[in-house]
Amino acid sequence: MNKHNKVLLVDGMALLFRGFFATSYTGNFMINSKGMPTNAIFGFLNYFVNAIEMFKPNYVICCWDMGSKTFRNEMYPEYKGNRGEPPVELIPQFDLIKEVVEAFDVPNIGIAGYEADDCIGTLANHYHQENEVIIVTGDQDMLQLVKDNIHVAIMRKGQGNYEVFSNDTFFEQKGFLPHQVVELKALMGDSSDNYPGVKGIGEKTALKLIEAYGTTERILENIDVLSKGVKKKIEENIDMLHLSKDLARIHCTTPVECSLTKAYWQMNNDKVATKLKDLEFKNITRWLDKVTI
Template structure:
């Protein structure tokens, strides 16, 4: 029997990507009541294009739920440098989830968790029962790779991806996927607002984990390191442990769902176009391009 092919989509990543692709040109594609829809329309087009390319049998969209997560409790500076979403984007978060439901895509998100944690827990839940493709622009998700899971990183436009399999990851990094969080703990992540160990960059961070396997392994072998590395790690040892907690994606969330809940409905382009344009009120001249 052929296994299901589940596509798990990082909804936040695609929504923000789509919004920022058009907002600088003031292309907000407003509804008749003035509500902007540019992020939502790009998001829907992106998922539909990925669906056509990757041909999943099942699909789910994963979302952050709220601006604060458990990582903010661990470290006040987590994502503190990110600006608040622009006003034109605010109504599009709920709109994107509503349109996902209309099309038949299952939405998932847990309060206090990020989309990454929901994706990680769904991968862990179904990795033995399905082939899984994760669609996102976030390289942190590489730590979820396994023999049945591919991470398709967005690359250009709506149809170009940079896919990672377990084999490719091993060739490039020479570590296990779960060790990627240990690498991030040393190098930090400026976009997420945590520094890691100051003075240790991506190359050295990877070399340390390749040789010593984990953050704890490096600490246990600290006398074997260079004097400079020892000084840097000793100065930031507390932040190193915090950074590891921030970098590691949760895979143990309890998510009540069955694979069949994610099965894609059968739509033809005309019927879907009518649903979105007529029932939801998106601007027809832009919505028609979503479903070609």
């Protein structure tokens, strides 16, 4: 991964939510003297600093969801409709974490009406011509972005534990190609995002169909040779097949941009230390020492 400058694109929400739930299950919200919970920020910092220490980027950008409604809700109102409100202790940390990221002189990027995935996809496609791009996330949907010079590092259990997907090894790891992530989700849907795909087709059948035909278009061209049961399911859910594919596809032409000069990784220790002391974190050198250039 050394032939170009490295750009680290961080899925902010993935790190923040993971940081929150890693501590909150014990009831430890780390409430400071101002009555502000800081556990999600603490967890975020652990993951964020670890990613910088591990991937040693030249540039760092953090992308965020901006509100819960996006263009996907207009296409399908039930999209993500199964998700409850975020925990009350997490809500005040949404704005605070952006201030912390700013203290690191890392741009916060997000655009109303789109998800962080769409911003990450757009920026990754923009930068990968001349740079090595590493996306840090917990979201398997991002695997569709893998191509030459775009790697996706999926966070696994435990800190510093990533499964890194690259174009040349992806098929060995998954058994299908990056662009086929969208094809699979068109067929099997996504329960966490609350869209059904083709009712009655699960992962096993979806994988078989994609292995045989490659894309949903090819499957439809060959629908008459499919088993009666599968053919019937697809014909009865054809609109949802197309809609699910649109919902699954990361939109890589969002009106978002960020000049890499603004994202150059050059941390000002004093600035970061002041912000973290303000939040009443102790032992902040444990983070600063790891990523000071």
